[in-house]
Amino acid sequence: xxxxxxxxxxxxxxxxxxxxxxxxxxxxxxxxxxxxxxxxxxxxxxxxxxxxxxxxxxxxxxxxxxxxxxxxxxxxxxxxxxxxxxxxxxxxxxxxxxxxxxxxxxxxxxxxxxxxxxxxxxxxxxxxxxxxxxxxxxxxxxxxxxxxxxxxxxxxxxxxxxxxxxxxxxxxxxxxxxxxxxxxxxxxxxxxxxxxxxxxxxxxxxxxxxxxxxxxxxxxxxxxxxx
Amino acid sequence: xxxxxxxxxxxxxxxxxxxxxxxxxxxxxxxxxxxxxxxxxxxxxxxxxxxxxxxxxxxxxxxxxxxxxxxxxxxxxxxxxxxxxxxxxxxxxxxxxxxxxxxxxxxxxxxxxxxxxxxxxxxxxxxxxxxxxxxxxxxxxxxxxxxxxxxxxxxxxxxxxxxxxxxxxxxxxxxxxxxxxxxxxxxxxxxxxxxxxxxxxxxxxxxxxxxxxxxxxxxxxxxxxxx
DNA sequence: CGTGGAATTGATTACGTTCAATAGATGTGG
DNA sequence: CCACATCTATTGAACGTAATCAATTCCACG
Numbered sequence: 001x002x003x004x005x006x007x008x009x010x011x012x013x014x015x016x017x018x019x020x021x022x023x024x025x026x027x028x029x030x031x032x033x034x035x036x037x038x039x040x041x042x043x044x045x046x047x048x049x050x051x052x053x054x055x056x057x058x059x060x061x062x063x064x065x066x067x068x069x070x071x072x073x074x075x076x077x078x079x080x081x082x083x084x085x086x087x088x089x090x091x092x093x094x095x096x097x098x099x100x101x102x103x104x105x106x107x108x109x110x111x112x113x114x115x116x117x118x119x120x121x122x123x124x125x126x127x128x129x130x131x132x133x134x135x136x137x138x139x140x141x142x143x144x145x146x147x148x149x150x151x152x153x154x155x156x157x158x159x160x161x162x163x164x165x166x167x168x169x170x171x172x173x174x175x176x177x178x179x180x181x182x183x184x185x186x187x188x189x190x191x192x193x194x195x196x197x198x199x200x201x202x203x204x205x206x207x208x209x210x211x212x213x214x215x216x217x218x219x220x221x222x223x224x225x226x227x
Numbered sequence: 228x229x230x231x232x233x234x235x236x237x238x239x240x241x242x243x244x245x246x247x248x249x250x251x252x253x254x255x256x257x258x259x260x261x262x263x264x265x266x267x268x269x270x271x272x273x274x275x276x277x278x279x280x281x282x283x284x285x286x287x288x289x290x291x292x293x294x295x296x297x298x299x300x301x302x303x304x305x306x307x308x309x310x311x312x313x314x315x316x317x318x319x320x321x322x323x324x325x326x327x328x329x330x331x332x333x334x335x336x337x338x339x340x341x342x343x344x345x346x347x348x349x350x351x352x353x354x355x356x357x358x359x360x361x362x363x364x365x366x367x368x369x370x371x372x373x374x375x376x377x378x379x380x381x382x383x384x385x386x387x388x389x390x391x392x393x394x395x396x397x398x399x400x401x402x403x404x405x406x407x408x409x410x411x412x413x414x415x416x417x418x419x420x421x422x423x424x425x426x427x428x429x430x431x432x433x434x435x436x437x438x439x440x441x442x443x444x445x446x447x448x449x450x451x452x453x454x
Numbered sequence: 455c456g457t458g459g460a461a462t463t464g465a466t467t468a469c470g471t472t473c474a475a476t477a478g479a480t481g482t483g484g
Numbered sequence: 485c486c487a488c489a490t491c492t493a494t495t496g497a498a499c500g501t502a503a504t505c506a507a508t509t510c511c512a513c514g
Contacts (some may be wrong), residue, residue, distance in 0.1 A: 005378065015304065030445075031445075040337050044329065046353075047351070049351065049352075049355050051359045051360075053354060056360050057240075057354070057355040059351045059354050059355065060351075060481085070340075071344055072266060072291070072335055072346075073337075073340075074340045074341050074344055075341065075344055075448055077445070077448075079348050079351070079352075079445050079446040079448070080348075080351060080446075099333075102333065102337075103333035103336075104328035106326075109329065109330075109336070110300075110301055111459070113297075113300075113301045113340070113343075114302065115303055116302050116343055117297075117298055117302055117343070117348070119347060120343070120346060120347045120350060121307075122346060123350040123354060124274070124276065124287075124307060125276075125348060126308070127284070127350060127353055127354050127357060128278060128284040128286065129331055129401030130354060130357040130358055130402065131284045131357055131400075131401070132278045132282065132284050132313050132402065133278075133286065134501075134502095135501080135502075136419045148492060154463085166460060166461090167461065168459095168460075168461095174358070175357065175359065176502075176503090177359030177502075177504080178460080178461080179239065179461090179462085179463090179502090179503080179504080179505095180501090180502055182460095182461055182462060182463095183462085183463085183502095184502095185461095186461095186462080201491075212337045214278065214279050214355050217255075218258075218304070218306050219306040219307075221302055221303065221304075221306070226231050276459090284502060285503085361469075361470095362469080362470075368479075389509085393491085393492065393493090394492075395491090395492075395495065403470075403471090404470075404471060404472080405492080405493080406471075406472080406473095407469090407470055408493095409492095409494060410470095413469095414492080417512085419506095432498090434488090447505085
């Protein structure tokens with residue numbers, strides 16, 4: 001879906017201001033009812049939920065171009081939190097402006113609905129990932145997804161992308177311990193499926209990566225890529 | 228969110244017709260681009276995705292009152308399938324009618340957005356469930372969720388609800404084998420946390436069930452219940 | 455240079471899978 | 485209404501993936 005110049009202008013006009021969030025800080029916290037919507041323009045964030053013992057589970061990674069919380073115009077309270085994984089820059093949109101847009105500009109409303117549905121589709125795929133795939137394929141699957149999403153956001157160089165996550169965070173999102181992530185990641189590198197250095201991931205062979213991870217890009221609702 | 232009489236009428240007017248789907252049949256299949264939206268009025272359905280070897284993973288259960296596919300007005304192709312778990316009766320709404328409603332009736336659009344966001348919240352909780360909780364708690368968690376959702380839909384009698392799923396299907400949704408479901412379910416019944424008979428589940432002690440499963444209803448965005 | 459978080463590696467344990475066999479339930483046709 | 489087929493549930497034994505506990509090493513940063 002492509003926005004027209006006018007539509008982009010409408011969005012730009014309704015933006016309030018930009019803001020920067022420190023690494024590790026919450027952008028929004030569970031239970032809040034924020035009165036503005038956040039669009040990430042730089043850095044990585046993650047959605048997470050607390051579970052017993054003060055542990056986390058990460059349910060999504062947000063990269064530049066992603067919206068944190070369309071929820072604000074419809075739901076009362078956030079049922080999860082969003083945290084800055086790296087320093088994050090966001091543009092804020094007052095909820096009132098968003099409501100106005102939703103009711104007056106059907107095409108923009110459609111665009112927002114589209115991002116919501118893609119978020120949902122990603123969540124579904126993560127659930128399948130967690131429910132059916134062993135550690136090595138699960139890990140590769142998320143690398144495939146992030147490469148493709150980074151590519152769409154214009155953040156890739158060839159078949160590599162910046163990857164600021166620690167193995168701990170990776171574990172918290174996939175449902176593994178950091179110890180196990182370390183072992184499996186090591187194995188994947190030995191097998192030449194991934195190359196990781198300087199907070200940057202390279203997938204040397206896209207087709208091999210996809211087939212190893214059983215990765216079908218259909219759920220991202222975009223074109224596949226070729227390297 | 229409560230709809231007015233007029234709003235309900237608008238929805239009723241845009242409905243095309245009802246349809247019945249046999250048990251085990253797809254209501255919509257992955258890859259399709261359906262031109263109508265389905266609302267379940269009777270029976271259970273499930274969203275599922277195929278994985279390698281022809282296995283399934285179930286990503287959602289749909290009960291009366293749930294909408295199958297708001298997607299149709301926005302996305303091109305279904306990224307997953309929906310199957311009738313029992314015989315299912317649906318009301319169909321042509322996509323064009325839905326588009327019309329979305330653009331002309333902001334409050335109804337909001338209601339549809341609300342159901343989408345709750346679906347997403349449920350998915351998030353399922354992901355946390357799969358990623359962090361052991362089998363017994365995971366199983367109880369889904370029972371808690373379904374009891375509450377059934378209650379909202381007016382389908383409970385006291386603290387019991389109809390439960391047409393096989394242990395195989397339960398396993399396919401939680402990421403366990405049917406063998407393991409059988410064992411864990413047996414244990415939960417011995418401990419008096421669940422009572423299961425005639426395709427009907429009873430949770431004798433709601434508070435105990437909730438605390439055992441670490442179940443926090445916030446993600447369903449509705450009131451909790453007391454029995 | 456020293457400190458604390460992140461990553462690696464090893465040894466042991468445990469939760470859930472797999473394979474297999476049996477019993478129970480449900481439905482169908484003769 | 486019984487006989488047979490099929491799907492579902494139960495139970496047991498052996499195995500395997502990932503968790504846990506623990507000790508080091510690596511690295512970024514003040």
